[in-house]
Amino acid sequence: MSFRWDAREHLHLGRDLLRWLVILLPVAATIGSACALFLWALERATTARFAHPALLFALPLAGTFVAWLYERLGQNSQGGNNLLIDEIHQPNAGVSRRMAPLILVATVITHLFGGSAGREGTAVQMGGSLAATFGRSAWARWFKFDERDQRTLLMAGIAAGFGGVFGTPLAGAVFAIEVLAIGRMDYEAIVPCLIAALMGDWACQSWGIHHSLIHVAALSSTRLDAVLAFKVALAAVAFGLTSTLFAEALHGVQDLFKTRVRFPLLRPFIGGIVVIALVTILHSRDYLGLGDSSPDAGAVTIASSFHAGGAGAVSWFWKLVFTAITLGSGFKGGEVTPLFYIGATLGNVLAVLLHAPTDLFAALGFVAVFAGAANTPLACTLMAMELFGSQNAPYFAIACFVAYFFSGHSGIYSSQRIGIGKVRDLVLSPDASLHSLRDKRANSRQANGHHANGHQASTRLRARKPRKPVDKEPS
Numbered sequence: 001m002s003f004r005w006d007a008r009e010h011l012h013l014g015r016d017l018l019r020w021l022v023i024l025l026p027v028a029a030t031i032g033s034a035c036a037l038f039l040w041a042l043e044r045a046t047t048a049r050f051a052h053p054a055l056l057f058a059l060p061l062a063g064t065f066v067a068w069l070y071e072r073l074g075q076n077s078q079g080g081n082n083l084l085i086d087e088i089h090q091p092n093a094g095v096s097r098r099m100a101p102l103i104l105v106a107t108v109i110t111h112l113f114g115g116s117a118g119r120e121g122t123a124v125q126m127g128g129s130l131a132a133t134f135g136r137s138a139w140a141r142w143f144k145f146d147e148r149d150q151r152t153l154l155m156a157g158i159a160a161g162f163g164g165v166f167g168t169p170l171a172g173a174v175f176a177i178e179v180l181a182i183g184r185m186d187y188e189a190i191v192p193c194l195i196a197a198l199m200g201d202w203a204c205q206s207w208g209i210h211h212s213l214i215h216v217a218a219l220s221s222t223r224l225d226a227v228l229a230f231k232v233a234l235a236a237v238a239f240g241l242t243s244t245l246f247a248e249a250l251h252g253v254q255d256l257f258k259t260r261v262r263f264p265l266l267r268p269f270i271g272g273i274v275v276i277a278l279v280t281i282l283h284s285r286d287y288l289g290l291g292d293s294s295p296d297a298g299a300v301t302i303a304s305s306f307h308a309g310g311a312g313a314v315s316w317f318w319k320l321v322f323t324a325i326t327l328g329s330g331f332k333g334g335e336v337t338p339l340f341y342i343g344a345t346l347g348n349v350l351a352v353l354l355h356a357p358t359d360l361f362a363a364l365g366f367v368a369v370f371a372g373a374a375n376t377p378l379a380c381t382l383m384a385m386e387l388f389g390s391q392n393a394p395y396f397a398i399a400c401f402v403a404y405f406f407s408g409h410s411g412i413y414s415s416q417r418i419g420i421g422k423v424r425d426l427v428l429s430p431d432a433s434l435h436s437l438r439d440k441r442a443n444s445r446q447a448n449g450h451h452a453n454g455h456q457a458s459t460r461l462r463a464r465k466p467r468k469p470v471d472k473e474p475s
Helices: 007-051 053-073 077-089 099-112 120-135 138-142 147-166 169-178 187-206 226-260 266-282 315-328 336-354 358-374 377-388 393-406 434-464
Strands: none
Touching: 007 053, 007 099, 007 120, 007 147, 007 187, 053 099, 053 266, 077 099, 077 120, 077 147, 099 120, 120 138, 120 147, 120 336, 147 169, 147 187, 169 187, 169 377, 226 266, 226 315, 226 336, 226 358, 226 393, 266 315, 315 336, 336 358, 358 377, 358 393, 377 393
């Protein structure tokens, strides 16, 4: 057996790594700093909303202003995360440099006045926008960037934004490559994404931003408990179905506003009124904003869900409704932190039903509902380990992967491609998106409805058709 070592190959790999280090360290540091600014502004906005509850009643006007900003200055920024995914798959018009400041301002406004939204979408869009801006700069031309490099840079920007805003760089690196297509991952950009995610997280924390940590108790035994694993799998089915419910509700509300309300500036105005009405009916403000904390000791929050009795039986449902209306009507922000809230509160309820540890099941729901909604089970498993520790890693993996499977072919990112379907009999064109699949299903239902209506109509006509008179024989 002969051993051959090609030194030139490894020199080329080393040169490529050095090249990406030189490129990504300043870019990711800028993205991490932008995340720090965003988290600081978000905290100030949330504090102001708690101090001045009357701000909620200006939510419709705030939504109209956000819509006007995007109508006037947004260009193609309305596409948000879906635009980034589309650009990575097939570069077209490019990601506007306006996306970063627009989404930052719009998200802070949404939270200041009480909209139910998250922060992941904002960080990812800022990261993608800043990375794309660099990719068009003279410095990038000096590095002789081609289309492949632009694609990698955009993915690295997503990783830096995700890692910075949540303090989970490993999850951020994997999320950037896993979110592009269901069932398929391209590892070509994994090292640049890891560099960017680590640097983005470091830069964000260097500005004094600290991420809240929630303790989850380790189980008494390090061996896998078969009974507990079965309970986790049962809960994960519920988490996956809830992911589907959230994604379909969000897309459904968006479609409803687009078809019923022709004037774009009016959509968030109506959405804001509906949110105010729900707060009045429920006599609760628990479902506004991020939902991660509250000055009210009796409020249901993400943190309270990790303790017995810390969530109501339908807290998860109402957060789902508030978020679908807020984002579906045109307000800006992410979906992920509301998904954390939905999952943690649902996990709290399921822990009681299944006689399981409350903190563990809240943590499982925290990541698993997100895993199903974003179709990123590996990234969410890593996120759980980074946030809650690795002692319960097998249960995190079971929850995330089962939830991913039972969420079906739905998701919050409509531009996500279907690389390998979750079921074998799914027939789609190559690289079909979730959006095209939803359209196909809608057309199929419409065609079946027309067929059923036509069949019913023909049946009624046949029923009304007069009978031929019967000739009687002469007596």
